[in-house]
Amino acid sequence: MRSPAHRCRDIERQAGYLQPDQCVPPPPRGTADGMWFIQDGCGIVCGVITWLLVFYAEFVVLFVMLVPSKSLVYSIINGVLFNALAFLALASHFRAMLTDPGAVPKGNATKEFIESLQLKPGQVVYKCPKCCSIKPDRAHHCSVCKRCIRKMDHHCPWVNNCVGEENQKYFVLFTMYIALISLHCLVMVVFHFLYCFEEDWTKCSTFSPPATVILLILLCFEGLLFLIFTSVMFGTQIHSICTDETGIEQLKREERRWAKKTKWMNMKAVFGHPFSIAWLSPFATPDHGKSDPYLYVV
Numbered sequence: 001m002r003s004p005a006h007r008c009r010d011i012e013r014q015a016g017y018l019q020p021d022q023c024v025p026p027p028p029r030g031t032a033d034g035m036w037f038i039q040d041g042c043g044i045v046c047g048v049i050t051w052l053l054v055f056y057a058e059f060v061v062l063f064v065m066l067v068p069s070k071s072l073v074y075s076i077i078n079g080v081l082f083n084a085l086a087f088l089a090l091a092s093h094f095r096a097m098l099t100d101p102g103a104v105p106k107g108n109a110t111k112e113f114i115e116s117l118q119l120k121p122g123q124v125v126y127k128c129p130k131c132c133s134i135k136p137d138r139a140h141h142c143s144v145c146k147r148c149i150r151k152m153d154h155h156c157p158w159v160n161n162c163v164g165e166e167n168q169k170y171f172v173l174f175t176m177y178i179a180l181i182s183l184h185c186l187v188m189v190v191f192h193f194l195y196c197f198e199e200d201w202t203k204c205s206t207f208s209p210p211a212t213v214i215l216l217i218l219l220c221f222e223g224l225l226f227l228i229f230t231s232v233m234f235g236t237q238i239h240s241i242c243t244d245e246t247g248i249e250q251l252k253r254e255e256r257r258w259a260k261k262t263k264w265m266n267m268k269a270v271f272g273h274p275f276s277i278a279w280l281s282p283f284a285t286p287d288h289g290k291s292d293p294y295l296y297v298v
């Protein structure tokens with residue numbers, strides 16, 4: 001028996017009932033498909049804020065804590081570690097934002113395309129009435145991206161993009177690296193406060209003592225907030241990958257129509273085959289294997 005959520009999915013039609021006149025022909029390849037970037041004001045502002053927050057942390061870590069530090073070894077080790085993690089966080093953000101999350105070709109619900117699928121009795125296709133595309137299983141329409149996205153998890157304004165089948169790896173890495181730099185910042189702030197209490201406050205920073213305290217408290221607040229937010233997000237994402245259930249499917253309590261796989265197979269499906277250090281690299285494009293079919297058997 002079907003769940004209410006399943007019945008409420010977009011109108012189920014057979015080939016004969018589709019109205020191809022309502023479909024706008026898809027844009028020619030190489031124009032709109034050339035680069036993926038969502039033109040959403042709120043998302044662009046949130047994306048820029050994310051970069052500015054990382055640059056603020058970078059500024060305080062370098063010029064308030066590491067440059068005035070007496071120990072060169074301490075400064076070099078922490079400087080290299082912090083910059084490497086910050087670079088990976090921004091690279092992950094960049095890839096999560098500019099990677100097509102798995103958009104279904106727009107306007108492909110035409111009569112010719114449906115006929116080319118050669119539907120057999122009992123087979124149906126789902127059509128999205130908003131973007132006029134044929135929806136593969138587990139795809140959902142995003143009102144911000146104005147497209148149907150394969151295995152859409154949610155639309156994240158912080159990366160100004162949907163999190164879906166093709167860019168989930170970069171989003172998970174982004175949350176992980178932001179959580180790590182936040183933790184690193186907090187540890188360094190604690191050490192710096194201890195160092196300043198022992199030494200003369202005027203010598204522990206190139207800035208005046210009040211400015212130093214304000215900059216460090218703001219960094220502490222930012223680090224704590226983002227450590228909590230991104231580590232919860234990271235945990236939620238890993239859980240949904242292991243259980244192979246997207247955020248939307250959990251929310252809508254959709255009936256499970258796909259085969260159950262092991263946690264390890266689900267992780268490989270997102271991060272790529274085989275397991276390697278490339279899982280941690282935002283520059284390695286994962287191999288997702290075969291995509292979901294268009295057809296459904298009822």
Ligand SMILES: [Zn+2]
Pocket residue numbers: 128129130131132133140141142146147148
């Ligand atoms: Zn759609």
Ligand SMILES: [Zn+2]
Pocket residue numbers: 142143144145146154155156161162163
């Ligand atoms: Zn979206």
